[in-house]
Amino acid sequence: MLGGGGLVAANVYASATEDGGADPARTLSTPAGTIDCPDVGSELTDVPDGAREDVAKELALLDQQIAEAYQRLQESAQAIQQDAGFADSAIMNPLKDKRAATIERIAIAVDRVGDRPEGLDSLASCTLRAADNGTGEDGNGGGQEQGGDNQDGADQGNQQPGNGGQQGNGGQAGNGPVAADFVDIKSVQSNVAGAAQQKGASRGTFATSCGVNENGLFNSDNVIVAPGVSNGAHHFHDYIGNQSNDAFASDEDLANAETSCVDQGDKSTYYWPVIRLQNGSQEKDANSPGGGIEGNAGEIVTPKEVTLDFVGNPRSKVTEMPRLLRIITGDAKAFVNGTANANASWSCTGFEDRQLKDKYPLCPQGSDVVRTFKFQSCWDGQNIDSANHRAHVAFAAADGSCANGFKAIPQLVQRIVYDVDAPSLQDGGKTTPLFAVDSFPEQLHKPVTDHGDFINVFSEDLMSEMVDCINEGRKCGAGAGDGDEPGGEEPTEEPTQAPTTPPGGNDDPGNEEPESGDGGDKPTDAPATEDPATDDPATQEPTGKPATEKPATDEPATEPAEEDGKPTLSSTVAPKADGTPTANENANGQGQGDDGAGSGSTPAQTQPAAGGDDSGAGSGTEPQAVGNGDLAETGTSLWPAAAGAVLLMAGFLLLMRTRRRAE
Numbered sequence: 001m002l003g004g005g006g007l008v009a010a011n012v013y014a015s016a017t018e019d020g021g022a023d024p025a026r027t028l029s030t031p032a033g034t035i036d037c038p039d040v041g042s043e044l045t046d047v048p049d050g051a052r053e054d055v056a057k058e059l060a061l062l063d064q065q066i067a068e069a070y071q072r073l074q075e076s077a078q079a080i081q082q083d084a085g086f087a088d089s090a091i092m093n094p095l096k097d098k099r100a101a102t103i104e105r106i107a108i109a110v111d112r113v114g115d116r117p118e119g120l121d122s123l124a125s126c127t128l129r130a131a132d133n134g135t136g137e138d139g140n141g142g143g144q145e146q147g148g149d150n151q152d153g154a155d156q157g158n159q160q161p162g163n164g165g166q167q168g169n170g171g172q173a174g175n176g177p178v179a180a181d182f183v184d185i186k187s188v189q190s191n192v193a194g195a196a197q198q199k200g201a202s203r204g205t206f207a208t209s210c211g212v213n214e215n216g217l218f219n220s221d222n223v224i225v226a227p228g229v230s231n232g233a234h235h236f237h238d239y240i241g242n243q244s245n246d247a248f249a250s251d252e253d254l255a256n257a258e259t260s261c262v263d264q265g266d267k268s269t270y271y272w273p274v275i276r277l278q279n280g281s282q283e284k285d286a287n288s289p290g291g292g293i294e295g296n297a298g299e300i301v302t303p304k305e306v307t308l309d310f311v312g313n314p315r316s317k318v319t320e321m322p323r324l325l326r327i328i329t330g331d332a333k334a335f336v337n338g339t340a341n342a343n344a345s346w347s348c349t350g351f352e353d354r355q356l357k358d359k360y361p362l363c364p365q366g367s368d369v370v371r372t373f374k375f376q377s378c379w380d381g382q383n384i385d386s387a388n389h390r391a392h393v394a395f396a397a398a399d400g401s402c403a404n405g406f407k408a409i410p411q412l413v414q415r416i417v418y419d420v421d422a423p424s425l426q427d428g429g430k431t432t433p434l435f436a437v438d439s440f441p442e443q444l445h446k447p448v449t450d451h452g453d454f455i456n457v458f459s460e461d462l463m464s465e466m467v468d469c470i471n472e473g474r475k476c477g478a479g480a481g482d483g484d485e486p487g488g489e490e491p492t493e494e495p496t497q498a499p500t501t502p503p504g505g506n507d508d509p510g511n512e513e514p515e516s517g518d519g520g521d522k523p524t525d526a527p528a529t530e531d532p533a534t535d536d537p538a539t540q541e542p543t544g545k546p547a548t549e550k551p552a553t554d555e556p557a558t559e560p561a562e563e564d565g566k567p568t569l570s571s572t573v574a575p576k577a578d579g580t581p582t583a584n585e586n587a588n589g590q591g592q593g594d595d596g597a598g599s600g601s602t603p604a605q606t607q608p609a610a611g612g613d614d615s616g617a618g619s620g621t622e623p624q625a626v627g628n629g630d631l632a633e634t635g636t637s638l639w640p641a642a643a644g645a646v647l648l649m650a651g652f653l654l655l656m657r658t659r660r661r662a663e
Helices: 002-021 049-075 077-082 086-113 151-159 251-255 460-471 583-587 631-662
Strands: 033-036 127-130 182-184 205-208 237-241 269-273 275-277 299-301 305-311 326-330 345-348 360-362 369-374 411-418 435-437 451-455 474-476 561-563 566-568
Touching (some): 033 049, 049 077, 049 086, 077 086, 205 460, 269 411, 326 369, 345 360, 360 369, 411 451, 460 474
Parallel strands (some): 182 360
Antiparallel strands (some): 205 305, 269 451, 275 299, 275 435, 305 411, 326 451, 345 369, 369 411, 561 566
């Protein structure tokens, strides 16, 4: 009886305290919310050259202030639960004051050499968007503004979707990703169309080969956006090509650097946020800014393949890129900024006629994850950079035309392939870990925040060779395989604008019947080892989706609703703003990028979110509990108590029989 009682007591005590001894990588955290601050940099479209260095450093300081506030927010979750005003007084109001002082310094710096910018004061206030309650309903927590009187910020908070079940998911240190960020690629409609080539089009392709960052060159700097500022990106980047890229690299450093490119005439730098597996691995940056301290946790995945193709224009010849031209595609802050500049696409090998903007793909067995970046292909003819790093370049219209006197330049199409398995959403990635891109802390590792950066450091001779190759319709370059080949007269480039069908699904659910799919068969359409110069859907009209398969549509995408002249989304999983940029918007540096992310597909049918319900909004935003366990797991944790109970009962019976005999 004593032994049985001891086992029961020990098991009860262990059950009560087991959370404290859990693997830190599996411990769930509950974010108090997401900090949504207006993007000051995007408003500074005209900064005099003499003020740009000071302005860049102050903009980087604004990012640092948000990161620090977000960290305090995470650490103060319990205090905020006990005192509703704590976030205001201890976090949001001090953040507003710091931002106001920094913004004033920006205005003074510009005023010294030009005209003082107007209207920046209103950008100091930030919105605290409450964490989702895990049900998929009222996920934005009301979007109430904290720490300021910026009504626009409050309105944006109300438009913003919820965090997608943040409370119940460990993810990147508790701040994403979540089940709603993933979708089965088989449930996505084909949404890539080819561009009609016109007479005079430049049909060639120039491919450069620069490896997959096997050298392990990483840092959390961004020499374009935050030159001279360590940890200016607040997330880690993969670097290929130029080997001297950090925050302090000068133009001379880049020009004189080593390169990982096969053709040594290409010293360009290509970089993008790393992908990590949420498997609890401790990378070298686990306790560093830009890494684990800012929520970027887990094993960094080295790409399986990277292709870098420069393609032509469907209506005209292209001109040479200027040396040291800087281009950023996508928006690292799209989750809070809105999707006007969102541009990265996600897909799977064999399914690249289906591109996603706001979801990570769940690829079937035998298929790899693919990230695609298409860079701007129109240049203003004068500047290698601009104050907001966008106004000097633009995307061409669907017919290839460049507005406002911009010139057509070779378009960089960057394709990155990863050998990662589809995560097990039903157990929050416990069996097969989730994956996600690194991001700013407040961006919650949403796929819509993916982005790529490029600085042209081609030699003049190689750039001239590239332009001749493209304009003459050939396939050339170190990454083109067998060398120069005639390109023929067939179209080789897809539209540089967004597809008319929203990525992530089709608005018309009546076209095809849903199919559940088992997620286990190999794709049957395009091989995974296709020649990037000829078969890559980024540069050629796709051959079509698998003939034997009808993708599921499940639920139609929610149409944007107009409110105060600004498009908004009512979807619970898509970012807060949507819109397809026009050619004029692109030329002015506003709204650059492919169309906003759609939300036309629900999470994978083969791996539903926790809760088991695969219908309705709640299915995509259920918390991904780790450690709830199945029956077998529950049995392993309760057997000591059961054994103790048996011993206790046996002892009691033995005592009763002994007593009767004694009587």
